[in-house]
Amino acid sequence: MKWTSRLTSFLFVLPYLACFGLFLLFPILxxxxxxxxxxxxxxxxxxxxxxxxxxSILTPGTYxxxxxxxxxxxxxxxxxxSVPLLIFVALALAMLLNALPARVRGLFRTFYFLPYAxxxxxMAVIWLMMLDTNAGFINSLLARLGFAGIPWLTDxxxxxxxxxxxxxxxxxxxxxIIFINALNEVPEEQYEAASIDGAGAWSKFVSxxxxxxxxxxxxxxxxSTIASFNIYAQPFLLxxxxxxxxxxxxxxxxxxxxxxxxxxxxxxxxxxLMALLIMAVSVxxxxxxxRKEKA
Amino acid sequence: xxxxxRKKASILAMTLMVPLLATACSGNGNGNGNGSGSAAENQxxxxxxxxxTEILFWSPFSGSDGPxxxxxxxxxxxxxDAYKVxxxxxxxxxxxxxxxxALSTGKERPDLMIMHxxxxxxxxxxxxxxxxxxxxxxxGINAADFAEAPIKYATIDSKLYTIPLDIHPAVMYYNKDLFxxxxxxxxxxxxxxxxxxxxxxxxxxxxxxxxxxxxxxPQQFIFPSLVWQNGGELWNGxxxxxxxxxxxxxxxxxxxxxxxxxxxxxxxxxxxxTLFLQGKNAIQFNGPWMKSQxxxxxxxxxxxxxxxxxxxxxxxxxxxxxxxxxxxxxxxDKLAAIGDFLxxxxxxxxxxxxxxxxxxxxxxxxxxxxxxxxxxSTVAGSFADVQFAPNVLNWGTIVEPLWGELxxxxxxxxxxxxxxxxxxxxxxQAMK
Numbered sequence: 210m211k212w213t214s215r216l217t218s219f220l221f222v223l224p225y226l227a228c229f230g231l232f233l234l235f236p237i238l239x240x241x242x243x244x245x246x247x248x249x250x251x252x253x254x255x256x257x258x259x260x261x262x263x264x265s266i267l268t269p270g271t272y273x274x275x276x277x278x279x280x281x282x283x284x285x286x287x288x289x290x291s292v293p294l295l296i297f298v299a300l301a302l303a304m305l306l307n308a309l310p311a312r313v314r315g316l317f318r319t320f321y322f323l324p325y326a327x328x329x330x331x332m333a334v335i336w337l338m339m340l341d342t343n344a345g346f347i348n349s350l351l352a353r354l355g356f357a358g359i360p361w362l363t364d365x366x367x368x369x370x371x372x373x374x375x376x377x378x379x380x381x382x383x384x385x386i387i388f389i390n391a392l393n394e395v396p397e398e399q400y401e402a403a404s405i406d407g408a409g410a411w412s413k414f415v416s417x418x419x420x421x422x423x424x425x426x427x428x429x430x431x432x433s434t435i436a437s438f439n440i441y442a443q444p445f446l447l448x449x450x451x452x453x454x455x456x457x458x459x460x461x462x463x464x465x466x467x468x469x470x471x472x473x474x475x476x477x478x479x480x481x482l483m484a485l486l487i488m489a490v491s492v493x494x495x496x497x498x499x500r501k502e503k504a
Numbered sequence: 505x506x507x508x509x510r511k512k513a514s515i516l517a518m519t520l521m522v523p524l525l526a527t528a529c530s531g532n533g534n535g536n537g538n539g540s541g542s543a544a545e546n547q548x549x550x551x552x553x554x555x556x557t558e559i560l561f562w563s564p565f566s567g568s569d570g571p572x573x574x575x576x577x578x579x580x581x582x583x584x585d586a587y588k589v590x591x592x593x594x595x596x597x598x599x600x601x602x603x604x605x606a607l608s609t610g611k612e613r614p615d616l617m618i619m620h621x622x623x624x625x626x627x628x629x630x631x632x633x634x635x636x637x638x639x640x641x642x643x644g645i646n647a648a649d650f651a652e653a654p655i656k657y658a659t660i661d662s663k664l665y666t667i668p669l670d671i672h673p674a675v676m677y678y679n680k681d682l683f684x685x686x687x688x689x690x691x692x693x694x695x696x697x698x699x700x701x702x703x704x705x706x707x708x709x710x711x712x713x714x715x716x717x718x719x720x721x722p723q724q725f726i727f728p729s730l731v732w733q734n735g736g737e738l739w740n741g742x743x744x745x746x747x748x749x750x751x752x753x754x755x756x757x758x759x760x761x762x763x764x765x766x767x768x769x770x771x772x773x774x775x776x777x778t779l780f781l782q783g784k785n786a787i788q789f790n791g792p793w794m795k796s797q798x799x800x801x802x803x804x805x806x807x808x809x810x811x812x813x814x815x816x817x818x819x820x821x822x823x824x825x826x827x828x829x830x831x832x833x834x835x836x837d838k839l840a841a842i843g844d845f846l847x848x849x850x851x852x853x854x855x856x857x858x859x860x861x862x863x864x865x866x867x868x869x870x871x872x873x874x875x876x877x878x879x880x881s882t883v884a885g886s887f888a889d890v891q892f893a894p895n896v897l898n899w900g901t902i903v904e905p906l907w908g909e910l911x912x913x914x915x916x917x918x919x920x921x922x923x924x925x926x927x928x929x930x931x932x933q934a935m936k
Contacts, residue, residue, distance in 0.1 A: 250604045251630040272933045342770040343716075344778045360770035363719060363915055449720045449773055452915055454908040468601055469900045 237484075240477045248474035250467075255474070262478035276466060277479050280459030281486075287458060288437040291373050295433040296426070298377055299384030306385070307392050318389070322382035333446035336375045337362075340447075362448050368456050372443045379443075380436070384429050391425035392418070427498045431491050438487050459483060556588040557837040559845070562606075562614035563592070564599035568796050572859035579855070580848045587841035589616075607632050607830060615833050616842050621824040622893040624658045624665050629897060634831045635663035643843030645850060651864045653890045654824045666826035667846050668864035670856060672792045673822035673890045674725040675883055676811060680804045682712060682786040691808035698811050702766045705786040716776035716785040717758050717767040719911040726789045727910060728821040730754040732891055733814025738903065739894035744931040746906055747924035754814065755913045755920035762914065770915060791823070792883050795860045807879055809886040822890035824864065862887070898934065905930035 244262055246255040266273045306317055324332070339346045340361035348358035361371045399417045408416065419426075441460040444450055450457030463483070467476035565573050570593050577591040592614070594602045600623070606613045607627075619627065627633050640647070647655050650668045658666040678691055686705045692698040702714025718726070728738055736750030745751065761767040768779075777794075779785035781801050789810055798805050810820045827846055833839065849856075853863040854873055862883040868874050875881050893899055909927035912918045918926070 249630075251608055251627070251632055253608060253610075272936065275930075275933055337772070337774060338778075340772070341775055341778055342772055343768045343775055344782060344784070358770075360772075362772040363770040363911075447773070449907075451720060451908060451911050452917060453912040454905070457908070465901060465904070468604075469904075470898055471604065 241481060243474055244477035244481050246474050248472070248477070250471035250473050258474070262475045263482070266475070266478055266482065273466070273475055273479070276462045277459070277482070279454070280457060280462035281483075283455070283457055284438060284440060284459040286369070287372065287440050287456075288434060290369060291376055291437045291440075292430065292433050294373060294377055295381065295384055295437070296429055299381050299429065300388050300426075302381065302385045303388035303392055306389060318386070321385055324379050325382035327379065329442035329446065332375065332379045333442070336371070336378075336447055340371055363452050365452065365455050368448050368452060372440075372447060372456060375443055375447065376437075376440070384433065387425060387429055388422070391422040395421045423498070427495065430498070431494055434490060434494065435487055438483070438490075556586060557841045558588045558590055559615040559838055559841045560590050560592065560613075561845075562594060562599075562603065562617040564594055564596045564618060566593050566596045567793070569793075569859040569861070572856055576849060576852065576855050579852065580845055583848070584844075587844055589841075589845055610832060613830055613832060615838050616827055616829055616845070618669065618825050619666065619828045621654045621657050621666060621668070621826050622895075622899070624826070624828060625660060625895045626897060627828070628660050628665050632831055633665050633828050634833065635665055636667055636827075636829055637664050639829065639839050639843045640664070640667065640846070642840065643847040645843065645847050649850065649866050651866065651869070651887045651890075653822070653887065653892065654826055654864060657824075657892050657895065658826065666828050667850065669825040669827060669849070669853065670861040670863050671822050671824045671884075671887055671890055672861060673820045673883065673886050674722070674729055674789050674810050675792060675886070676787060676789055676808045677780070677794065677798065678787045678806050678808065679780070679783060679785070680806050682783065683806075686786075691806060692811045693808075694811055695813045695815070698813060702761070702787065703764075706766050708765070710784075712784050712786065713768060713779065714766045715761055715787045716771055716779050717761045717914055718776045718788075719771050719914045720773050720907065722790050723907060723910055725791060725821045727754070727758075727906075728891070728893075729789075729810055729819055730757070730813055732819035732821070733812050733817060735814065735816030737894075738906075739896055739899075744902065744906075744928050744935070746931075747921065747928045750814070750816075752920045752924050755910065755924060757813065758914050759916065759920060762916065792860055792862065792879075795879060807882050809882065809889075818886075818889040819891055820886045820889050822886075822892060824890075824892065825861075826864075902931050902934045904934070 243255075245257060245259060247258045247262075248255045262273075265271045266277050268274055302321060306314055306321070309317060327335075337345075340348075342348060342358055342360050342363060345361070347361070351358060359367055361367050395418055399421075400413060403413045403417050439460060440458050441464075444456040444458050445461055448456045450461055459479075463476050463479045466479060467473050561577070563570075563573055574591055574593075577589050581588055603614075603617065624633065645667060647664055651671055654666065654668040654671060655664065658664060658668075676691060682705055683689075683691075683701075686701070686707075688701050688704060692701045698715075705714035706712065731738060731746065731751045731754055734750040734754050736748045736754070737745045738751075739745060762769050767776075776785055776788050777790070780788050781798075781803065783803075795807075812818050827842075827849075829839075829842060833842075850865040851867060853865050853868050854871065857863045857868065857874055857877055857880050860879065862880045863869065863874070864887075869881075869884055869887075874884075893903075896902065906927045909918070909923040909930070912926075913920045913923035917923075
């Protein structure tokens, strides 16, 4: 390749590279540096303390340890419950939409995607009104039908059901759009061939659809997992971590450590441990799915 | 990139990035070191001289209260030529984050700022604030001219660190229509009256409750008031004390409201307020800031000081806004400007009272204009009994487990004593 053409390609990449470096790479590296310091938000001196922030997080019995691991367990529960639903509900919706007549398809696609455009606080206001135990829409509806009200946000497992329901309603549009595009990529001839071979709807789905969209599935799975690990707004606004502290997720604790306790060093260490964990989980997911593909 | 990915990046990187903002953004010198586009700056209308000493004044009044403070600043700026106050509103939820960043980097640092009185000891202990005694005496401001509680709280080593602006205690809101229907002529003032009133007010057929017990916010204002009233403490001087018999009794009292059917169970965040707005909750304890919401809803409500539920003494939890000066401000002209402005405000804070706040300046409190403000003067009625959060470093994170455990007890998930014991155990972990 000629150097001018190389230069041109480099120039095209440059804006992204600059933004990536400035807004992602540099903050992350700086976060690593901070996590190695006794970084008290209000003091001007930040002594280098090596790994002691990490050590106190990983030492059982410390405040940081309980903050981190209690939060992590709660977040992990959310990931376990939400990721499968975020994938399969999105896929089901996408298939449902694709089965609709083309005229109304666009309309429904917009409807399902619409909540995705809302901010977290709007989402929370809507769901607080819907779910209110004593004055909410859903419980009034249940009462009309002769059922007892459900403590949607103040009792487990209902608090989890509500948080996951709200999350699906809020974010499912994105995964759905990805799946719609993936489904449209499946060659029509393969379905025809399968039909000629006498395949039913289910075996067509398993043998034709799923293998073709597997790479997209992997993408959706990994992005959904990452997003679910970063759960914050839903419990912060809907349950305030309650009942008790059963939905007090990790990021609530990390932000508390940074801004209520003003210990940014320790909070950064928590954030970095969390990032490493997310990376590890993503790699495992990638490896597992890839192995299947080779087999 | 997807929204969720970006959200992930932004939330994840938030803790990582704030220190970055501290160094990077405040270094850009564009006159808006907070990096948030929503800071509103007041352009003085009468600043012609160009020689005026300018002071930068930060406040968290991003709600409906902002315009009232702006009005005071505007009046001050047009009242004289020597000084000019540049008024900046930071978003309420972000205020202390922005402040920490500005103070720790020293760039675009305010010369004068609003601070909640219970934050003053923390910032003082971090060596961020300067005493205001000299500045006040030069400007002719007297500590005795203000409500006593915030002055006492913010006097550290016999030096005063704040000039109080207002005090916002928990107050009792009640639905006048429901009171009338139940035949109650005056708001309750003690436990016997309160218990009798809520029982009369509760009407199962109509779905009306006497007192809907919140399980989360604003328990941060209610529960400490109850504990103090009952002779208990949240902090006994060396340790958290909310598992004392006095405190546990109050937890049980709250839970009993639910057991007796005076409050519904499973009240979610803001659930008591929703029912209050619907006319199905007769009483709630909340802060003075709720006034504008009730006014807008067209509710026929009354306000009274919080009744004395506990058996020991009158007490009510409060917050308080005051003016503080960063330690780094040393310029004599600026300090004189700050003093002059504060003198003006404490004489003229009636405009602030109009925002719904009960002000801390005695001169204003005693003025006929203030006494004519029914709501604000009722709120000021409990000034003699107000108490602030315990003066303990990191109190916010130490007390945090209490709120979760208190909600467990009110929801009936744990017996009162066990919930408070658990809260104490968790809080002790946060103390070190």
